[in-house]
Amino acid sequence: xxxxxxxxxxxxxxxxxxxxxxxxxxxxxxxxxxxxxxxxxxxxxxxxxxxxxxxxxxxxxxxxxxxxxxxxxxxxxxxxxxxxxxxxxxxxxxxxxxxxxxxxxxxxxxxxxxxxxxxxxxxxxxxxxxxxxxxxxxxxxxxxxxxxxxxxxxxxxxxxxxxxxxxxxxxxxxxxxxxxxxxxxxxxxxxxxxxxxxxxxxxxxxxxxxxxxxxxxxxxxxxxxxxxxxxxxxxxxxxxxxxxxxxxxxxxxxxxxxxxxxxx
Amino acid sequence: xxxxxxxxxxxxxxxxxxxxxxxxxxxxxxxxxxxxxxxxxxxxxxxxxxxxxxxxxxxxxxxxxxxxxxxxxxxxxxxxxxxxxxxxxxxxxxxxxxxxxxxxxxxxxxxxxxxxxxxxxxxxxxxxxxxxxxxxxxxxxxxxxxxxxxxxxxxxxxxxxxxxxxxxxxxxxxxxxxxxxxxxxxxxxxxxxxxxxxxxxxxxxxxxxxxxxxxxxxxxxxxxxxxxxxxxxxxxxxxxxxxxxxxxxxxxxxxxxxxxxxxxxxxxxxxxxxxxxxxxxxxxxxxxxxxxxxxxxxxxxxxxxxxxxxxxxxxxxxxxxxxxxxxxxxxxxxxxxxxxxxxxxxxxxxxxxxxxxxxxxxxxxxxxxxxxxxxxxxxxxxxxxxxxxxxxxxxxxxxxxxxxxxxxxxxxxxxxxxxxxxxxxxxxxxxxxxxxxxxxxxxxxxxxxxxxxxxxxxxxxxxxxxxxxxxxxxxxxxxxxxxxxxxxxxxxxxxxxxxxxxxxxx
Numbered sequence: 001x002x003x004x005x006x007x008x009x010x011x012x013x014x015x016x017x018x019x020x021x022x023x024x025x026x027x028x029x030x031x032x033x034x035x036x037x038x039x040x041x042x043x044x045x046x047x048x049x050x051x052x053x054x055x056x057x058x059x060x061x062x063x064x065x066x067x068x069x070x071x072x073x074x075x076x077x078x079x080x081x082x083x084x085x086x087x088x089x090x091x092x093x094x095x096x097x098x099x100x101x102x103x104x105x106x107x108x109x110x111x112x113x114x115x116x117x118x119x120x121x122x123x124x125x126x127x128x129x130x131x132x133x134x135x136x137x138x139x140x141x142x143x144x145x146x147x148x149x150x151x152x153x154x155x156x157x158x159x160x161x162x163x164x165x166x167x168x169x170x171x172x173x174x175x176x177x178x179x180x181x182x183x184x185x186x187x188x189x190x191x192x193x194x195x196x197x198x199x200x201x202x203x204x205x206x207x208x209x210x211x212x213x214x215x216x217x218x219x220x221x222x223x224x225x226x227x228x229x230x231x232x233x234x235x236x237x238x239x240x241x242x243x244x245x246x247x248x249x250x251x252x253x254x255x256x257x258x259x260x261x262x263x264x
Numbered sequence: 265x266x267x268x269x270x271x272x273x274x275x276x277x278x279x280x281x282x283x284x285x286x287x288x289x290x291x292x293x294x295x296x297x298x299x300x301x302x303x304x305x306x307x308x309x310x311x312x313x314x315x316x317x318x319x320x321x322x323x324x325x326x327x328x329x330x331x332x333x334x335x336x337x338x339x340x341x342x343x344x345x346x347x348x349x350x351x352x353x354x355x356x357x358x359x360x361x362x363x364x365x366x367x368x369x370x371x372x373x374x375x376x377x378x379x380x381x382x383x384x385x386x387x388x389x390x391x392x393x394x395x396x397x398x399x400x401x402x403x404x405x406x407x408x409x410x411x412x413x414x415x416x417x418x419x420x421x422x423x424x425x426x427x428x429x430x431x432x433x434x435x436x437x438x439x440x441x442x443x444x445x446x447x448x449x450x451x452x453x454x455x456x457x458x459x460x461x462x463x464x465x466x467x468x469x470x471x472x473x474x475x476x477x478x479x480x481x482x483x484x485x486x487x488x489x490x491x492x493x494x495x496x497x498x499x500x501x502x503x504x505x506x507x508x509x510x511x512x513x514x515x516x517x518x519x520x521x522x523x524x525x526x527x528x529x530x531x532x533x534x535x536x537x538x539x540x541x542x543x544x545x546x547x548x549x550x551x552x553x554x555x556x557x558x559x560x561x562x563x564x565x566x567x568x569x570x571x572x573x574x575x576x577x578x579x580x581x582x583x584x585x586x587x588x589x590x591x592x593x594x595x596x597x598x599x600x601x602x603x604x605x606x607x608x609x610x611x612x613x614x615x616x617x618x619x620x621x622x623x624x625x626x627x628x629x630x631x632x633x634x635x636x637x638x639x640x641x642x643x644x645x646x647x648x649x650x651x652x653x654x655x656x657x658x659x660x661x662x663x664x665x666x667x668x669x670x671x672x673x674x675x676x677x678x679x680x681x682x683x684x685x686x687x688x689x690x691x692x693x694x695x696x697x698x699x700x701x702x703x704x705x706x707x708x709x710x711x712x713x714x715x716x717x718x719x720x721x722x723x724x725x726x727x728x729x730x731x732x733x734x735x736x737x738x739x740x741x742x743x744x745x746x747x748x749x750x751x752x753x754x755x756x757x758x759x760x761x762x763x764x765x766x767x768x769x770x
Contacts, residue, residue: 075382085377089395089469098391099381147381206718 001026002047002155002187007056009042009211017042018211020058024189029181031190031198033234034208041193042196043208045159048077060155074100077184078148078156082163086132092118092143093128099151117146120183122176138169145177149184151191156181162197172199195238199223206232209233267753268430269447270670276449278425280529283457284487286348287409290355295401297356298363299480310366315357323415325541327422331542335549342538342546347419347426354415355408358742362404366397367517404467406458410618413454420537421509423546424458427453432537433595437511437747438664457486503532503717503724506543506555510665512603512685512740512752513614518557519735520711524554526766527727540639541565547589553717554728558603559583559716567637573724575601576706581604587712594718596711596725597732601685601740604707605645608694610672621700625679626653635663645704646681652703669694685737687745709735735767 002024005196009151016174017039024030032040045051047058049070065073071080086095087253093114100110132140148156161177162170178201179187192198198205199219203237207214208221215227221240226232286492301308318326330346339345345359370393378392384572387632394401394519407513417428430446433439456733467475497736507517514536523533535543544566546552559576562583563569569582577735614620625632634657651654661677667689672680682689682696684707689696709727718725735743744751 011758048380071382071384072381073382074380079380080371081376081380083373083376085373085380087374087377087392087396102382102387
């Protein structure tokens, strides 16, 4: 269980995150949404202390994250971000192995684990000898996931992990991610500005604006009972697009082959 | 040419040792400093500014300034140390700047990823930032390598042997074989070291460890070779004979060395092409054991005595007493000739202007230009000429001593500060103006020896004493001519003198 207690971050006089409190249950996927400058990424980075909070605290299973040094904390938390950041001077396998090397695993155990991780993210383990530069964007982010998951983290933090990918690749990776999450029972906090993505993958959505939480709820709750005009407005577009798509899909079933109609 | 190539192993070894030592120390300082600068933001500007200022100092000046600095710190101020320190400073900037640029240029995404997987700051640096910055850092190392090989040729005037010995002595004695060998060897060495660094870096990057071993091993062997050579050939009982930067000095150094070798069996090491005050300091501190200086130089520039109308033997006596009592230096004796500063003009030009004495010259000076060697216009003799004769030429030009004779013969300057024993005075049909008011002190060539040599090798002093009065002005002029006009090597001319006079050698 992850507990954020009145997390605040100030740069100079400006607070970019103000007294954010949030509890994420074990195995739950919470998505932080909001426009740019809403403080969602800063909030995420305060959880693994890539950004140190000005005040407030984060508890993981009841233990404050400050009882260990930042780098020790981060070894137990998977981190995936939009720019991926695969080390270009290392092979794919060495990238995936990095957290294991840091954790002091033995060579044979590392090799086995790397192969296992590459398979988990639907990559052929023979890709391990290649340079990250030779991979497509989607393949690179799969490696990014494999690296983040290698050391069996209790918690995953994801900062717009699919933001730079084309829609088809993005969809495939979302599906893979959801499958892996179910398989491993991961607790995850996921930042995105894409409302459709949020609705598709979230157990609960947390809407932020100007460094504060406006509303937390399941996708259905936010769609049906927005507490705030901003929240309503945020979900207006996915709602409208969903109607258009639904009408198109429904209309396609009417005048065409009976088989297509039966399938819908 | 064969004679020049025979010197190559010694010069190349010394050059390599100097270059590699300076580069290794430069690397050891500038890479950690570069890393530090990227961690402590406020350091960047001052550190890079200082390194840049050092770089703007001409390399010759940087090496030269080490001499008084080290002397002030009571450290060995000539030879390896000043050259080494100057070159270390010189190698810093390219490596430092490229280290900073390289690390700053690492994509922040990689740094974030490194932190995200839980690396400590040290691991981030060693596993991510430095490897990614390495191509840029290596480029800096390669620049520094080429610069240092080049700048090391300038360590000759501060007393360190290098390939510059070829260039400096070749230029002075108009031996262009020597200049060519020096340039070619320095260029080849720069290319070879640059290539080695490139192969080494490329192999590390591509993890070709066998190549790394070969390239790294070669570099280490190159660095170690001079040390091995020094140990195997070097005896603890060294005698070093110094020389200033002109033909006569090279010949006399050979003659001194030959006499010392004949009596002690020790072949003295040469410390060639030292600056005029560097060589005196070196003798005083015992870094060299003997050289030839001129009484008037000691009188005017070391003792700061007024030189107008002084008696030749009185100067010799007082200089001897002063050197012994103040510096413990032994004035062995005078060689028998004077090499004085002498104002010289083309014969035709002098006749045209009706100039025969310095007094005549002073009257015509306002329309004339005068050329002098690098130190002349800063020396007390020039000050004396100015004050005694009211000599105020229209322009003054400092130039290399070996070039000023050509300059006056070609009419580029009207008058030069010639040396009275220089063979080119006769060869170029120049006339020497009479110092009618005696402004310039006498310049007896005198053999000076260190207290150390006198104590440990009294027989060497005896050997040098055999040279007393042995060389008159005509003999010296003839020997200078043999080098300057006929392009014989100073060593050969010196050895011929020894053979004729003492039956030394072959």
